[in-house]
Amino acid sequence: MKKTRNTQKQDYVIDILTNAKHTMSVEAILKAMPIKVNKTTVYRILERFAEKGKVHFVTGEDGKAYYALCNDCNVKHEMHNHIHFQCKSCKKVTCLPYEIEVPELKDFEVQETQFLMIGICDMCIS
Ligand SMILES: [Zn+2]
Ligand SMILES: [Zn+2]
Ligand SMILES: [Zn+2]
Secondary structure (H helix, E strand, O other), rough: OOOOOOHHHHHHHHHHHOOOOEEEEEEHHHHOOOOOOOOOHHHHHHHHHHHOEEEEEEEEOOOOEEEEEEEOOEEEEOOEEEEEEEEEOOHHHHHEEEOOOOOOOOOOOOOOOEEEEOOOOOHOOO
């Protein structure tokens, strides 16, 4: 089956996130794309993947959304239950393999869950 241009773009986004060591902002993904794509398209692709549970994002201190692939996410009620860390020095946002016990909220509809810790990362501290 011949791939449509849109599928190709989606594949590139997945490839970029797969190879990324840290979470990536939309701007960073856009820069890493091997073909010319506009920002709205990348946003839409990420939005769709987030709905499907393929990627998750966390909002950084700078207000930007940082995306990562869901590899080992324990996704329950839209919760990607691990911690993220943003370094104040290099600005990188990293997924950390520490799970958080998330309470079940009765009578609330949870749509997103984000956990962000802010400080200085291991690369910048030494
Ligand atoms: Zn996730
Ligand atoms: Zn750092
Ligand atoms: Zn994460």
